[in-house]
Amino acid sequence: MQRDTEEFIELLTGAQSAVFGYIVSLCHDHALAKDILQETNLTLWRKADDFEQGTSFTAWACRTAYFHVLNHRRKLSREQLVFDEDVFDYLAERQEERASGSDLRLEALRQCIAKLPAAQRDLVDRRYRPGASVQAIARDDGKTEGAVSQALFRIRTALQRCIEKQLMKKEPA
Amino acid sequence: MNHDERLERVNLLASRLLDGLASAEERAELNELLRGDPESCELYLDLAETHALLAREHAGDTLAEEVSGILPFAIAGERSAPRKLTASSPMMWRFLGAAAAVVLLANGYVLWQNYGSRELEEEPSHGPGVAVLSRVVDPEWPEGKTGPSVDDAVPAGTFSLRSGLAQIEFFSGATVIIEGPAELDLESAWRVVCRSGRLRAFVPEPAQGFTIVTPEYEAVDLGTEFALSVGSDGRSEVHVVDGEVRLDSTDGRELRHLGAGAAVRATGGEMTSIESRGEAFVDRQKLLELARDDWRSRYAAWKRASEDLRKDPATLVYFDFEEQDPWDRALENRATNRAVGLPAGGAIIGAQWTQGRWPGKGSLEFKRITDRVRLRIPGDYQAMTLSAWVRVEGFDRWLNSLMLTDGWETGEVHWQISDKGQLILGVSGGVNCYSDPVLFPSDLGRWMHVAVTVESNSSFGRIVHYLDGRPVSEERTDKPMPPLRIGDAEIGNWQHQGKGHPIRSLNGRIDDFFILSRAMTPEEIATIHDSGVPNR
Numbered sequence: 107m108q109r110d111t112e113e114f115i116e117l118l119t120g121a122q123s124a125v126f127g128y129i130v131s132l133c134h135d136h137a138l139a140k141d142i143l144q145e146t147n148l149t150l151w152r153k154a155d156d157f158e159q160g161t162s163f164t165a166w167a168c169r170t171a172y173f174h175v176l177n178h179r180r181k182l183s184r185e186q187l188v189f190d191e192d193v194f195d196y197l198a199e200r201q202e203e204r205a206s207g208s209d210l211r212l213e214a215l216r217q218c219i220a221k222l223p224a225a226q227r228d229l230v231d232r233r234y235r236p237g238a239s240v241q242a243i244a245r246d247d248g249k250t251e252g253a254v255s256q257a258l259f260r261i262r263t264a265l266q267r268c269i270e271k272q273l274m275k276k277e278p279a
Numbered sequence: 280m281n282h283d284e285r286l287e288r289v290n291l292l293a294s295r296l297l298d299g300l301a302s303a304e305e306r307a308e309l310n311e312l313l314r315g316d317p318e319s320c321e322l323y324l325d326l327a328e329t330h331a332l333l334a335r336e337h338a339g340d341t342l343a344e345e346v347s348g349i350l351p352f353a354i355a356g357e358r359s360a361p362r363k364l365t366a367s368s369p370m371m372w373r374f375l376g377a378a379a380a381v382v383l384l385a386n387g388y389v390l391w392q393n394y395g396s397r398e399l400e401e402e403p404s405h406g407p408g409v410a411v412l413s414r415v416v417d418p419e420w421p422e423g424k425t426g427p428s429v430d431d432a433v434p435a436g437t438f439s440l441r442s443g444l445a446q447i448e449f450f451s452g453a454t455v456i457i458e459g460p461a462e463l464d465l466e467s468a469w470r471v472v473c474r475s476g477r478l479r480a481f482v483p484e485p486a487q488g489f490t491i492v493t494p495e496y497e498a499v500d501l502g503t504e505f506a507l508s509v510g511s512d513g514r515s516e517v518h519v520v521d522g523e524v525r526l527d528s529t530d531g532r533e534l535r536h537l538g539a540g541a542a543v544r545a546t547g548g549e550m551t552s553i554e555s556r557g558e559a560f561v562d563r564q565k566l567l568e569l570a571r572d573d574w575r576s577r578y579a580a581w582k583r584a585s586e587d588l589r590k591d592p593a594t595l596v597y598f599d600f601e602e603q604d605p606w607d608r609a610l611e612n613r614a615t616n617r618a619v620g621l622p623a624g625g626a627i628i629g630a631q632w633t634q635g636r637w638p639g640k641g642s643l644e645f646k647r648i649t650d651r652v653r654l655r656i657p658g659d660y661q662a663m664t665l666s667a668w669v670r671v672e673g674f675d676r677w678l679n680s681l682m683l684t685d686g687w688e689t690g691e692v693h694w695q696i697s698d699k700g701q702l703i704l705g706v707s708g709g710v711n712c713y714s715d716p717v718l719f720p721s722d723l724g725r726w727m728h729v730a731v732t733v734e735s736n737s738s739f740g741r742i743v744h745y746l747d748g749r750p751v752s753e754e755r756t757d758k759p760m761p762p763l764r765i766g767d768a769e770i771g772n773w774q775h776q777g778k779g780h781p782i783r784s785l786n787g788r789i790d791d792f793f794i795l796s797r798a799m800t801p802e803e804i805a806t807i808h809d810s811g812v813p814n815r
Contacts, residue, residue: 123335130331131324134296139331176781180677184699188296188306191678192705193313193320195687200317201324212332219336234337240298251300259294266290266325 114154117163118147124208128168131201132175134188142178146171168202214272218265226261233258285312289319293326315689315708408432409468410449415814416569418443419459429814430725438463440476446566452486453500455479456561473515477508479560482522493517495545496526496534506560518542520557526550573814574637581636581791584810585613588793592616595656595765597793598625600641605632610643610652614793625654630771635790636668636726636813642790643771646672648782651772659762662798665694665704666730668791668811671723674698680783681729682792683773690761694731695783702744702752704731709760712742714752726790728808732798735760743801748808750801765794 125146129139149170150157157166179187179194189197219227232243240258244251292309295301301309313319410433419441420426427433433447440459448454450468457463461476472492482489482500491498491507493515498507503522509515517524519537526535526543535543535550542555561569588597594614603611610625627643629650635642643652667681677698684691689708697703700718705711712731730745740760744752767774770792771785791811799807 123332126335127328127331130334131327134327135299136331136334173781185303188301189310189313190711192687192693192707192711193310197313197320197324200320201328204324204328208328208332211328212336215329215332216336230333231337234333236338240300251298255295255298255300258298259291262294262326262329263290265329266322269325269329 114151114157118150118167121164121167123212124164124205125167125171127208128198128201128205129171129175132172132189132194132198133178138178142171142174145174149174162206164205164208165202168205172198172202210273211269214269215265217272218268221268222261222264226257226264229257230261282318285316286319286322288312289322290326293323297327297330314710408450409435409465410447412445413448413454414444414446414566414570416444416566416573418445428725432721433465435465435467438465444561444566444569446563449486449489451489452483453489454481454563455491456563456566458561473507473509475509475511477506477560479506479520479557479562480504481563492529493545495548495550496528499525499527501525504557506557508560514544514546516542516544516553518555518557518560520555570814571638577813578637578640581811584806585791588807589613589615591795592618593795593797595621595794595796596625596654598652598789598791600635600643600790600792603632603641607632620657622655625652625770627652633788635788636811640790642670642788644788645771645785648772648784650784651774652770653767654765654770655767656765656794658796659690659764660796661736661762662732662734662796663692663763664730664732664793664795664797664799664804665692666728666791666793666795666799666804666807667789668726668728669785669787669789670726671696671718671785671787673723673786674700674718675786676781676783678703678783679785680769680771680773681785682768682770682794683783684765684768685774687775688764688766690735690764692733692763692765696729702729702731702746704733704742704744706733706735706740706742706760706763709735709740710742710754710756710758712744712752712754714744714746717744717746717751726813728811730799730804730807732804733763734798735763741798743798745801745804745808748805 122143126139126143129142129146130136133139133142146167150167153170157163175198219230222230229243232238233240240251240254243249244254247254289309289312292301292305292312295305296309309323313323412427412429412431412433415429418426421439421441438447438457438461440457440461442459444459445457446454447457455471456479458477461478462474463476464472464474466472469488470490470492474494478491480489480491480500481504482502484502487500487502489500491500493507493509494513495515498505498517501523504520505522505524506518506520507515517526517537519539519541521539523539524537525533526537528534537543540555542553542557544551544553585597585599588594591614594617596612597614598610599613600610601613608627610627612622612624614621629647630643630645630652633642633644634640645651665682669681671679674696675698679696679698681694681696683693683695687693687707691707693703693705693707695703696718697713700716700722702714702717703711718727728745728747732741732743732745734741737759738757740754740756740758742754743750771789773783
């Protein structure tokens with residue numbers, strides 16, 4: 107495919123959330139994931155010719171991202187690695203398959219955030235605004251990092267249940 | 280931990296991980312909980328994906344800008360005027376930096392080729408040694424010592440040989456053949472103290488000045504060849520075969536200057552000229568002949584031992600790499616009592632025939648990233664032994680294949696070497712056993728024996744790695760392990776079905792490879808090693 111067609115730009119733009127989610131699932135850190143996403147985008151653009159029309163752009167983008175994640179993973183010491191190779195590979199494979207459903211999840215997530223109590227929604231906002239960290243929230247609120255993370259854990263669990271319900275409603279019988 | 284508790288724990292650990300708070304123990308625990316449990320993996324992925332989506336939702340609507348930022352020339356209508364990008368913009372710098380990296384990607388895998396050995400390369404090229412042991416014939420080392428192997432670096436300090444012959448190549452360029460019994464002190468690459476024993480030294484021009492110290496004088500070689508002996512009574516002889524040798528007193532006075540054919544005996548402070556008998560000392564040609572005899576007898580001993588493996592009914596495949604023609608592309612399975620369904624051989628792709636542990640012994644060289652041997656072994660197994668004689672030439676990649684099953688389905692076995700010199704055996708859905716780093720730069724280019732035994736059943740699993748006949752690492756688990764499977768697999772490479780995984784090709788030679796459907800005992804593995812050592 108020609109890289110400077112609107113169609114390619116659209117595909118690339120449309121896949122950003124899915125690929126970002128894919129990278130985060132493998133490297134956990136969303137600041138690092140942002141950098142890896144940039145590298146991946148550049149590779150995708152450079153190698154646009156390799157993309158076969160009619161195949162899944164998201165899957166192709168995830169496979170490209172995989173190499174960039176591995177590249178970063180290679181720089182980590184054994185102690186810094188979270189997942190062993192087998193677990194890592196399994197997660198990579200599964201998330202690539204899941205990535206195409208990312209848009210549905212995003213839609214469900216938006217509805218679920220709207221349903222959160224105001225205090226929880228506020229904490230989510232503070233946790234995920236650019237430059238935010240659990241450490242900063244803990245400092246501002248005079249709480250321990252563990253306590254903040256615990257509160258976020260409860261919110262994530264609630265969101266998770268809500269998203270599942272939302273997605274189930276959409277699932278064909 | 281029941282199922283719900285397990286998922287709850289995954290939930291908590293994943294949350295801490297995503298918040299950047301998980302400790303090393305928590306990260307390891309999460310890894311273990313996810314391993315082999317698809318439901319836990321799904322939960323983790325749900326949380327990670329939500330985390331990512333939340334981060335993007337809160338990053339503002341910067342998405343289109345980000346994309347256009349890295350694609351400055353790609354936006355229709357703006358090709359000639361890259362928008363908002365000046366050399367001082369961080370995005371531009373990122374673009375330029377990334378562009379440089381991507382050039383390497385031109386043919387896909389180049390990027391991955393050079394990651395492997397950085398840490399290894401940072402080590403000194405020959406360790407703390409002063410020389411390399413280059414050849415031995417029937418060496419016997421002092422009691423309780425295994426002694427160095429051929430091609431090992433020889434450190435400074437005492438070098439004792441009870442009997443046999445050893446050839447040492449010093450980093451100065453001098454080569455010394457030592458006849459046991461001998462007692463030396465290697466002070467440096469330029470200076471050796473001979474307390475007793477017979478030596479023959481070859482000193483090419485770059486090594487002129489190489490000195491051997493005896494109890495009564497220092498023999499300084501001015502090029503090129505001399506023999507020297509020191510008896511247990513301290514009496515010494517020096518015979519100049521070729522070139523010149525200067526004998527200095529220990530305080531640096533010149534005592535004698537000897538030319539080719541000259542010989543001197545020193546005893547009790549007196550020096551007398553004697554008839555030269557340099558030819559009585561083992562020279563390089565003689566040593567090579569003796570070494571050849573040694574190879575022949577070891578080669579024959581290995582062949583005899585390999586007969587037992589051929590006949591063992593537990594042998595699934597045995598590749599001895601023998602009696603095959605250079606044009607053969609089928610690698611013959613020499614197991615003679617094999618069960619129905621086991622293959623008659625493997626398929627050689629790319630890898631070329633070359634010399635194995637001894638001259639005349641066959642071997643396959645895996646060099647290019649496409650080189651491999653494919654094999655298919657049907658069936659489920661409760662236990663397995665994998666064994667190979669291998670000469671690794673480089674730890675080129677993060678993971679270097681010994682044998683990998685295609686893909687990574689439950690029960691499948693992956694045997695590989697990491698770029699850190701770890702031996703790794705993984706059973707999909709079971710456990711991975713990583714040894715400590717046991718291979719080092721000094722192991723590159725030498726023949727070594729690697730083996731691993733795996734036991735796997737409904738109550739426990741056990742993996743033991745062996746290097747050169749000795750166990751080096753063990754992993755036990757009380758969890759059930761799936762039955763072991765190989766199916767379609769590759770020696771020296773990896774074919775992952777469908778996905779663009781990095782290359783794991785081996786850089787090295789293999790000249791003996793077998794898989795048994797039982798776990799060999801440590802004694803059996805020691806025997807396999809001992810009967811196949813290329814030299815002592």
